[in-house]
Amino acid sequence: MENMVNIFLFGKKYEVPDDLTIMRAMEYAGYQLVRGCGCRNGFCGACATIYRIKGDRELKACLACQTKVENDMYIATLPFFPLAKQVYDINKVSTTETVMMQLYPEIYACVGCNACTKSCTQSLNVMQYIAYAQRGEFEKCAEESFDCVMCGVCSSRCPAGISHPQVAMLARRINGKYLAPDCGHLNDRVQEIKDGTFAELIEALMQKPVEEMKELYNHRDIEK
Numbered sequence: 001m002e003n004m005v006n007i008f009l010f011g012k013k014y015e016v017p018d019d020l021t022i023m024r025a026m027e028y029a030g031y032q033l034v035r036g037c038g039c040r041n042g043f044c045g046a047c048a049t050i051y052r053i054k055g056d057r058e059l060k061a062c063l064a065c066q067t068k069v070e071n072d073m074y075i076a077t078l079p080f081f082p083l084a085k086q087v088y089d090i091n092k093v094s095t096t097e098t099v100m101m102q103l104y105p106e107i108y109a110c111v112g113c114n115a116c117t118k119s120c121t122q123s124l125n126v127m128q129y130i131a132y133a134q135r136g137e138f139e140k141c142a143e144e145s146f147d148c149v150m151c152g153v154c155s156s157r158c159p160a161g162i163s164h165p166q167v168a169m170l171a172r173r174i175n176g177k178y179l180a181p182d183c184g185h186l187n188d189r190v191q192e193i194k195d196g197t198f199a200e201l202i203e204a205l206m207q208k209p210v211e212e213m214k215e216l217y218n219h220r221d222i223e224k
Helices: 021-029 098-103 105-109 115-119 128-133 137-145 162-178 183-193 199-206 210-218
Strands: 002-010 012-017 048-053 060-062 072-076
Touching: 002 021, 002 105, 012 021, 012 098, 021 072, 098 162, 105 128, 115 128, 128 162, 137 162
Parallel strands: 002 072
Antiparallel strands: 002 012, 048 060, 048 072
């Protein structure tokens, strides 16, 4: 007999097995997830979730596919958070802090509350990478924010209205295009793709059954 716990999904009470993740518990309770369920493995950030345990004042954030249910857990998902996304031409942007002043000036209104870091579903030091962005240290910002999954939970908790994931994305793009060392073999491979070198191979792979594809992937030669 499974151990059952009580959870509340969007205010409605359900009894579910205690070994389920929040995402699986939602499906167990009858929800059909057509949004906010992405990769189901903690990479895409689509299942951002906020919750509170009864009797605990702290509001917590997580990814629903990675977090197990607890008794008396009050849950609400954030399948989309409206981040402010500025439009820019990466071929024309500045590589100094002036680009942040122009596109994301709100980062200079940061009050240092650290709510962004405390709420990050990936345990990133969000406030630190915003500080790097403020100073135009884009290599450091790119490194610090590398594991960001763009879930937007940090921005949902920010009193300054900063769109942290978009700031980090700009920093990574600047770093990748202008600051990081050139990668010769990657450039060669991209050119081969453009020239159609792998077109026949890709077409053949697309015709194979899924199980055969899995076997090929699991036993592929990995470049050292």
